[in-house]
Amino acid sequence: MVKPCLGSIANLDEFSESQIGRVTHMSRLDATLERFSQALDDLEATLNRRLQRRIASEHLEQELAALGEDRARLAQELDTVKAESKALEGVTDEVSHRLDTAIRDIRAVLEH
Secondary structure, three states: OHHHHHHHHHHHHHHHHHHHHHHHHHHHHHHHHHHHHHHHHHHHHHHHHHHHHHHHHHHHHHHHHHHHHHHHHHHHHHHHHHHHHHHHHHHHHHHHHHHHHHHHHHHHHHHO
């Protein structure tokens, strides 16, 4: 009876060492899976940041394009206003010349 008991204890010790090996292997596997999961989370976070930067960049490009269009429109309006100003300057000079002539003619009539 002692032999089977010793044999059982010996088998138990072997079983325990085998189980310990499996537990150690599972612990390493769990740790590896945890690191892999963390790496995936990090990758996802990085991709989200890049996506947000790309969206922001595209938004800025759209704003820049809109500002460029506004600038072109304002430049055209400025050219139009300058041309109108030049035309009015010419009219103003003509009116000034006519007024000077009229004033001179009126003075000449009044002096005679």
